[in-house]
Amino acid sequence: MSHLSEFPLARPTGCPFDPPTALGALRAEEPLARMTYPDGHEGWVVTGYAEARAVLADSRFSSRQELLRMPYRMPGMEQMTEMPPAAVGDMTGIDAPEHTRFRRLLAGKFTVRRMRQLTERVAAVTDEHIEAMRELRPEVDLVQAFAHPVPAVMICELLGVPYADRETFQRYVSLLFSADALPEERYEGVVKLHEYVGELVQAKRSKPTDDLFSDLTSTDMTDDELAGIGGLLLAAGLDTTANQIALGSYALLRHPAQIPLLLKDPDRAIEELLRYLTITHTNVRSALEDVEIGGQLIKAGEAVTVSLQTANRDPLRFPDPDELDLTRDAIGHVTFGHGVHQCLGQQLARVEMRVAMPALFTAFPTLRLVGEPALRPGHQSIYGVQYLPVTWDS
Template sequence: MVKLPTERSAGCPFDPPAELRGFPPITRMSYPDGHEGWLVTGHALARAVLADRRFSSRYELMHYPLADIGEMPPAPVGDLTGMDAPEHTRYRKLLTGKFTVRRMNLLTERAEQITAEHLDAMERGGGPVDLVQVFAQPIPALMICELLGVPYADRESFHRHVKALSGADATQEEQFAAYTAIRDYVRELVEAKRAQPTDDLLSDLTTTDLTDEELAGVGGFLLGAGLDTTANMLALGTFALLRHPDQLAMLRADPGLTEQAVEELLRYLTIAHTGARSALEDVELDGHLIRAGETVTVSIQAADRDPAKFPDPDRLDLRRQATGHLGFGHGIHQCLGQQLARVEMRVAFPALLSRFPTLRLAVPAEEVPMRHGLDVYGVYRLPVTW
């Protein structure tokens, strides 16, 4: 019986907790609330659990692996992550056609414009700057605005609420107020799209059988899923490149590596690091009997560092073929917006490195504040200069 390690080794901000490497691919795990379940760290077993519909994603059926938060409530309306089929299937079918590779690629030009605007502002203002505030956070926020059809006049106040929601210095009251403001705004936006549709995802969804409450829930879910994750990939990915100057120089010299580099950064960093499922029935997994009702924690970060899948897994290698990484999950709950996230990263990383060839940290690496203990790993701030 082991406990899930969460502390990373000092001086190794990009590596999963070292203890994970010593665990077998599947082992018994003691949960913070006293539940006795399982921990999966092997890549093949992680894929198997995430793809097996005998394991449920419903929050109210599982035990939270990172802290004792008591009994979890059911997923709010529109939250696909906490649903099983057939409810999940209904939402997913309606949304999948809105997130095709083709449609996301059409947003590339807008991503290039938004990125260039923020790089221009950085250059005019001069360094040092917090890359999270001036670059990593606003780009995905504005891209989500494009996707959902947030009017230009509303985007500044919308982004202000986003910053309050995820800021390191925000109080719990300020975060709750920002969350409430965003939720209320999405409800108003749904009403506006019903009355006067425009060319965006929310307007498209008003032609489906989703109610206003469901539309608002889906809009809020997409905001939550698409903002924090991509913002932390842009910031933490830049931090990782700055700490691996050979890889940074390789990418700067060969922009054709960008697509491959993004996949390797997704594998190497695995910011959505831990998942959980609850067994709906007795399931045999790699010779172990998982009993109905037991929670299985999937250490996605450990799976993406499994040497059986990725040779020399602790090395950042932008030339690696990182096919099969679990950075976007796997199975029916694989990230719906993964193509949009890829578009943003494939545009933003090379543009930043090209514009600022002498980009460097403005503080010692050990002073960069890391987001420990949260569902999404990353940095609170990334001070840089050039």
Template sequence: MSHDAPFAASTLLTARPAGCPFSPPDALGRIRDERPLARMRYPDGHDGWLATGHAAVRAVLADPRFSARYELMHYPLPGGPTGELPPAPPGDMTGMDAPEHTRYRRLLMGKFTVRRMALLTERVGEITTEHLDAMERGGRTADLVRAYAQPVPAHVICELLGVPFADRDLFHRHTVTLMSLDATQEERTAAGTRLHEYMGSLVAAKRAAPTDDLLSDLTTGDLTEEELTGLGGLLLAAGLDTTANMIAHGTFALLRHPDQLAALRADPDLADRAVEELMRFLSVAHTTLRVALEDVELAGEVIRAGETVTLSIEAANRDPERFPDPDALDLHRRAIGHLGFGHGIHQCLGQQLARVEMRVALPALFRRFPDLRLAVDPGEVPLRTDMNIYGVHRLPVAWGGA
């Protein structure tokens, strides 16, 4: 065991190669090839770890000896929170371990089954058609993020939860602040407070007059007002941002890989594989953290109790030990085992919903606008390198006559 191995990094590496908006930072790949579980010194001086290999990341995510509790973690980027982080508030099961996490998960698992989400396919198709119609009426150019990628999943999750669709902009604005790597702690706190206040008033309204939606269903259980508010906010934020970035960034990737776009157009049955491969290739939820609760031997190393492990999902999903020719986008690939939705007990609860949305929204977009193209030079597309969820801030597109 080499606990005294040299430090591979002093902070999480985020700089992407120039002209390669879909590639993880080069340095992450070099570290993975040399040492898939490497020592890392955190900005606050903590000596922890960086996991970049697929096997190492998957093992940590599956192991109950690693905790997801926020208050145990050290932040891997400079300028982040200093000192001990606050514990997850009621309802935020992403920052909890069993049995607290299990209680929330059990309440929700039946709501997001493959069968239930498949039943939503027709409604998702109607929503995509509405927004494609609006794009077409608006002319021959649009910012795909605001016109399509954001409103489609927002509309779906708002209907599912029973949130007024008209309030989506408020939620999106505050969610972006919460997920910004550049936001100050004060800005994050203020955004969290606004979201909490709004969701609290909505929960109270649902409890007083339930309607046919998921949030109303949850009010009939034993959750407290605080738990309902936190859980509702978590589900809404997750449903708004991650899938929106997959649709926008996935469109960008397909436009930059015309051979793969042609394959998708030629074979509609390729949509399922396309979703999985784009999840692997893009890895928009690029990083997560865990903390060892006891000494753990892994990949020839000993991770000591209390040490934070930064898990690079994007590096793991490009690991040549798991995926042949990993830097190629290949929609025919069977990308089984990718970690784009996470793994273990915290694997994305809404993954089946996200799959339905992407499986419908991406082919529909290219059917409606077969000559869809970027309206700017690829290098001018603003990337979300400043966000916890990667993607594009805007994606100017055009169709029709030149």
């Protein structure tokens, strides 16, 4: 049986969009294989599409944070041997029935219909930032000028963050996801964000407004639960989509022949970009009991790391998977996960990408790179672009 002694993070030289070579090679040999975790635990790594979906859909694999093991060491966490329980309101690190309760209260707020009703507002916000970009030549950081502010405005409006507070909130989120921040700075970002959202909860309870957060104050959630969920939604709704827009733009600038296909059929094109990039590249679970997957017996207590990025490049599911092909039918990818923990905000992300990215390349048909971008390091849980220098002809 194949065995990984460590979880690879480095991407192939010159191929910033491709998963680590060792993971792709492992998928071809054994899509469910043994792996040694940094703390010495002998667990599993999943690289195949069918196996990934099987694990993510099976309630016998737990998402409880205190049961999980990280497949790689993160800066500032080298001495951590056990994960703490998830913070109150953090849906990503709990199981049913607590997760079911939160999910039921939130699911109706993020329906396809409701998110598509935001299209007109996304278009207006996008146009505002495109017009602002026109004044910034000759060189622009596309991340700060466009990819970051568009989803930031949208998630703040959706949740009812006051306009005057947006800069403060974004600073806290930036600390959480900064590759350069020290562990104590990231912790400060967590604390400050929680404090801010806690104050926002009180404001919405005393004076509700027309937004999702005010809607949630009418449920049976406690203040701490609301603060936890609000912080999670604010941070995730900004960082993931911002990196998806930025990395997607970079991929298209590296594959300019694909840009007309984006403009012709944005819905299909965005699904392929989501599959191809898979910015949330890794997921983790822990077996609650013995489970057989793909002919292998995973024993109770064993850790399972699911490589979403290699599952989305499985040739058994997607022909020529390493090619970016915006005409491909990529429906069924696992970029947003699978099963009960599938990303709640996926429809909002789709609307933002479908509107913002075609608008960008329509407004700037000669958009091009003017230097090397700064990419996030592999140990970050969300892959993306920190700096993307571009220009265009006037």
